[in-house]
Amino acid sequence: MARKSYFVTGTDTGVGKTLVSAAILEAAATLGKRTLAMKPVASGCDETPEGLRNEDALILMKAMTETLAYDQVNPVALRPAIAPHVAAAQAGRHLTAERLVGFCRGLQMRPGDLLLVEGAGGWRVPLNDRETYAAMPVVLGMPVILVVPLKLGCINHALLTAEAIRRDGLQIAGWVANRPDAEAMDCERETLDYLMRNLPAPCLGVLPWQQAPDPRELAGALDIAFLFEN
Template sequence: MARKSYFVTGTDTGVGKTLVSAAILEAAASLGKRTLAMKPVASGCDDTPDGLRNEDALILMEAMSESLAYDQVNPVALKPAIAPHVAAAQAGRQITAERLVGFCRGLQMRPADLLLVEGAGGWRVPLNDRETYAAMPVALQMPVILVVPLKLGCINHALLTAEAIRRDGLTVAGWVANRPEAEAMDCEQETLEYLINHLETPCMGILPWQDSPDPRALAASLNVHCLFEN
């Protein structure tokens, strides 16, 4: 079964969770690790001859070392590019944490060194009227990797997200800084230093801006050894 499993969340939507996840998978593969990944819920899927397909899920499939069917990587595929609970309601479907936990446990039983589970949006994204996405990693007691975009406001968002994760009883295993724009934010170095000193968990790397993102090249900017310790 998968020896190490982590949930990947971000401070918000569009912060680079998929890119960071794919780069982590590539970095782990460079260490000779067998990797798996899944994005249990994906909205914004495209119609294809094979059914609904999500670009983020396909990126994960390309980056991981082991082969899986698409439905194992993205079991809940929703067409509208809107909040998952709204997209599910429009499709006449219901998403529950219990159902997502079942999907994840199925992949945890497969042989691998690392399993990454990418969330949707941020830590408190709703699954339904009663549950947020956080209920799934909490049920699995899965350590969390936090993705922080280097832009104005990221310190507040990162600290609040880390606080919420810990309040829910989980560990922030590490965090990755991602540059979402070509032009660096003002006072980037000062922002990084503050985050490094106050997030109280290892910074696994700082991903540079790439016009055409290449997870394999970005893997060189990451140190993933902390994911395999203990």
């Protein structure tokens, strides 16, 4: 059974959740850990001879140490690059937290040291008219890793997301700052200092901007040892 499981969310869509997840997987591998990952729901998939494939899911597959079938990593693949509940409705499918929990529990039973479950968009992305994606990690009681992009407005978005996670009864295990642009944001150091003082979790690292992101290189910017404690 996967000994440690974490849910990876972001303050918004396009903030680098997959890059951070892959870098954490690579960093764990350097510690000799066996790793697994999944992205239960992925919209924006490409048609291939093997079926629908999502770039983020393929990145996770490359970064993890264990071998899984694509459908285990991304059991719900949706073609349009739009909100998952809308993409699912267009495909005649109905997303539920119960179903996603089942997929995750299946992977939690696999041998390994670390399982990362990457969400879609931010914390309150809808699954259907009644549930948001947050319902899945809540049912699983899964600690959360938060990805924060270093750009204008990130303090507000990070604090609001952290507040929502804690209100839902979950622990924030750590957060990662990601530089989404080649030029550093104005007052980056002050922004990082404020987040480090006010987010209720340790910073796992600050990922530098790369024109061609390489999770193996970025792994060195992370300190994840304490994720395996206790």
